[in-house]
Amino acid sequence: MRILVLAATGNVGSQLVPHLRAAGHSVRAGTRNPASADFPPDVQVVRAELSEPETLLDCLDDIDAVFLLWPLHTGAQLPNALDLITEHARRIVFLGTGGISDLSFEDQEKLVHGCGIESVVLRPSTFAVNTLWWADEIRTGDIVHGIHGELPMCLIHETDIAAVAARVLTENAHAGVTYTLTGPELLTQAEQVRVIGEVLGRPLRWAELTSAQARQRLLDDATFPDSFVDVLLDGYTEMLAAPRPEITTTVADITGRPARSLAEWVTDHLADFY
């Protein structure tokens, strides 16, 4: 198949491209900066700026299926992007996001499943890659400061999301389905820090901040977008009030391989912690 992967340089997209190539598909990779993207020569790299959906037109020529996610801070043009994609492709796989104000996950799901072509929506749990927010502290000390150390999450490895995406992009059995994807274990944030320490071979511990302290630290962090600080903190409050997340077996059901643990994720990202 000829497959367009949008946001192809990101955590999920950069794992999805090799999965699709390995399965023998022809891959076109969308990025805002084709000149700086690093893909093998057989991957056609195209410019796609999702906040300007008309840039998708040139990317969609002769494409069978599209992988779409909506990066944070991309604006509200998802319906326009979907209109263009459905004019050209016969299948879309969409990764849901909590990051579009005024468009809840359920709204996104309705839009995608109602778009008129074969559609699959992926609803992933919290990404394990978010623990990289702690990497600076872990590189320089043994204490991770944060808020809601008791908050449980089923962290998912981006490779597992990509492996599922590769299957549902290329198999016929998934049209109209929304898949909830999680990692294999429920760990509080404090437990996540402990697991990272176990893989690194040194004890790490969690130190709880007040919400005012947490907010200030995020605002002081130049790598963390100010506009996302309250989104994150409000999201934590919602997660605390919600029922404990349920572990699903969807990754194993679709890919035939169990979802990767946090310890496996840390092992795959060791260099980020040194």
Ligand SMILES: NC(=O)c1ccc[n+]([C@@H]2O[C@H](COP(=O)([O-])OP(=O)(O)OC[C@H]3O[C@@H](n4cnc5c(N)ncnc54)[C@H](OP(=O)(O)O)[C@@H]3O)[C@@H](O)[C@H]2O)c1
């Ligand atoms: N983190 C979580 O816990 C979590 C949980 C559930 C869902 N999600 C959702 O997953 C998505 C993030 O996936 P990810 O981690 O793979 O993404 P990512 O690594 O944050 O970014 C993906 C890529 O998007 C591209 N990009 C950014 N803005 C763009 C724009 N305006 N137009 C076109 N491309 C743009 C960037 O590539 P270039 O610079 O090369 O263009 C970037 O590499 C978000 O929608 C998020 O809400 C995340």
